[in-house]
Amino acid sequence: MKILYFAWIRQRIGLAVEELERPPDVTTVNELINWLIGQGEGYTQAFEKRDVIRVAVNQDYVSFDHPIADDDEIAFFPPVTGG
Amino acid sequence: MKILYFAWIRQRIGLAVEELERPPDVTTVNELINWLIGQGEGYTQAFEKRDVIRVAVNQDYVSFDHPIADDDEIAFFPPVTGG
Amino acid sequence: MIRIQEEDFDVGTEIALMTADKAMIGGIAAFIGLVRDMAPVEGTDKRINAMNLEHYPGMTEKKLCEIEAEANRRWPLDASLVIHRYGSLKPGDQIVLVTCASAHRQAAFEACQFLIDWLKTEAPFWKLEDTDDGTMWVETRDTDKAAAARWKK
Amino acid sequence: MIRIQEEDFDVGTEIALMTADKAMIGGIAAFIGLVRDMAPVEGTDKRINAMNLEHYPGMTEKKLCEIEAEANRRWPLDASLVIHRYGSLKPGDQIVLVTCASAHRQAAFEACQFLIDWLKTEAPFWKLEDTDDGTMWVETRDTDKAAAARWKK
Numbered sequence: 461m462k463i464l465y466f467a468w469i470r471q472r473i474g475l476a477v478e479e480l481e482r483p484p485d486v487t488t489v490n491e492l493i494n495w496l497i498g499q500g501e502g503y504t505q506a507f508e509k510r511d512v513i514r515v516a517v518n519q520d521y522v523s524f525d526h527p528i529a530d531d532d533e534i535a536f537f538p539p540v541t542g543g
Numbered sequence: 544m545k546i547l548y549f550a551w552i553r554q555r556i557g558l559a560v561e562e563l564e565r566p567p568d569v570t571t572v573n574e575l576i577n578w579l580i581g582q583g584e585g586y587t588q589a590f591e592k593r594d595v596i597r598v599a600v601n602q603d604y605v606s607f608d609h610p611i612a613d614d615d616e617i618a619f620f621p622p623v624t625g626g
Numbered sequence: 627m628i629r630i631q632e633e634d635f636d637v638g639t640e641i642a643l644m645t646a647d648k649a650m651i652g653g654i655a656a657f658i659g660l661v662r663d664m665a666p667v668e669g670t671d672k673r674i675n676a677m678n679l680e681h682y683p684g685m686t687e688k689k690l691c692e693i694e695a696e697a698n699r700r701w702p703l704d705a706s707l708v709i710h711r712y713g714s715l716k717p718g719d720q721i722v723l724v725t726c727a728s729a730h731r732q733a734a735f736e737a738c739q740f741l742i743d744w745l746k747t748e749a750p751f752w753k754l755e756d757t758d759d760g761t762m763w764v765e766t767r768d769t770d771k772a773a774a775a776r777w778k779k
Numbered sequence: 780m781i782r783i784q785e786e787d788f789d790v791g792t793e794i795a796l797m798t799a800d801k802a803m804i805g806g807i808a809a810f811i812g813l814v815r816d817m818a819p820v821e822g823t824d825k826r827i828n829a830m831n832l833e834h835y836p837g838m839t840e841k842k843l844c845e846i847e848a849e850a851n852r853r854w855p856l857d858a859s860l861v862i863h864r865y866g867s868l869k870p871g872d873q874i875v876l877v878t879c880a881s882a883h884r885q886a887a888f889e890a891c892q893f894l895i896d897w898l899k900t901e902a903p904f905w906k907l908e909d910t911d912d913g914t915m916w917v918e919t920r921d922t923d924k925a926a927a928a929r930w931k932k
Contacts, residue, residue: 516835541918623747625751636791641790652812652815656790
């Protein structure tokens with residue numbers, strides 16, 4: 461799956477985009493975050509305040525219990541501040 | 544006093560502006576209209592539907608019982624349609 | 627600022643001038659009125675070929691200045707501008723520009739609506755339309771009166 | 780129409796293009812957002828020297844198209860346009876233009892407010908301000924959330 465990070469989440473992780481193979485037991489956004497947190501300090505810091513983060517799957521907003529599939533595009537970002 | 548007419552009131556009277564000496568007993572807008580109606584057919588037609596006409600004295604909207612003075616600028620016009 | 631003029635105006639230029647050197651401005655709301663090519667009376671399809679906008683020089687400026695001051699009393703505006711044209715206009719031509727700038731988006735929108743609603747019912751302008759059926763004075767619309775009544779205090 | 784671009788835009792040109800050959804338009808409401816030179820946080824006087832606007836290419840266009848379609852479902856619009864910039868911006872620069880045209884003035888205003896309120900809370904843009912105190916990501920404002928909540932159906 462393709463994972464994108466924006467704004468301060470991108471800065472903390474140090475990556476804008478990455479391709480990852482999810483373990484078979486990672487089937488929701490929440491499980492993905494739990495798994496990512498184990499990948500390093502940057503991830504831990506990025507997902508520290510999980511409740512302020514927004515997530516999009518295939519460019520639509522979803523909730524944290526949304527299922528994920530191998531060919532999904534998943535994006536994590538802080539609340540938006542455009543306009 | 545200076546009297547101005549606009550839009551279809553101007554067209555019916557055939558004048559945009561005129562200087563008039565008011566008779567001493569003409570002391571309000573209403574009395575002025577009654578007196579003007581006696582000045583000719585154009586005035587009669589112009590003031591036929593008195594309740595749709597708006598009046599300004601010295602460039603402020605006033606009601607028909609507003610007093611008038613010799614050096615006033617008095618304007619009669621239909622409801623406005625700018626913008 | 628208010629301007630009554632025969633000439634056309636450029637919206638981008640006017641807004642840029644209004645906001646120049648005013649760095650606190652966060653948002654600008656604007657309304658631009660155009661000459662329609664259909665008579666505004668519902669159910670008719672009379673085409674408008676041209677229009678003449680008559681006004682009351684002196685009173686127009688006086689009333690617009692007063693209402694602009696009132697808008698500035700009611701809302702925290704950093705700048706405001708009303709341009710209204712008079713004279714001969716064609717379908718599609720710009721008639722009026724109302725624009726308000728504020729650090730607060732909602733204030734800018736409300737003041738802009740207040741000014742155009744007021745202008746439609748109180749500014750001494752009269753439209754004479756030249757239609758396929760001859761010339762006719764445009765009549766006041768009840769929807770405009772209702773819109774203006776919202777702002778009564 | 781929606782456009783996401785790095786370049787600046789000219790409001791007058793964009794509005795003229797939007798309304799060209801659409802003769803039924805009576806009114807155009809517009810909102811223009813600018814970069815402020817003060818931090819939007821109340822009580823601070825931190826000056827903003829520059830700003831970088833990051834966005835999510837693909838999702839930005841998708842969400843803006845969806846919301847523009849929704850505005851056109853809710854209001855009788857003749858035309859609508861959203862232009863949003865990204866990249867490096869300076870204080871006073873234009874960030875966003877939202878403009879809606881309609882035969883009905885109120886519809887144009889409401890749709891314009893709907894679009895900018897929505898855009899502020901849902902379009903995937905993030906502002907990184909370069910202030911006297913260093914760079915900082917702009918935080919969402921509660922007033923923007925409240926403004927967007929008005930339009931929930």
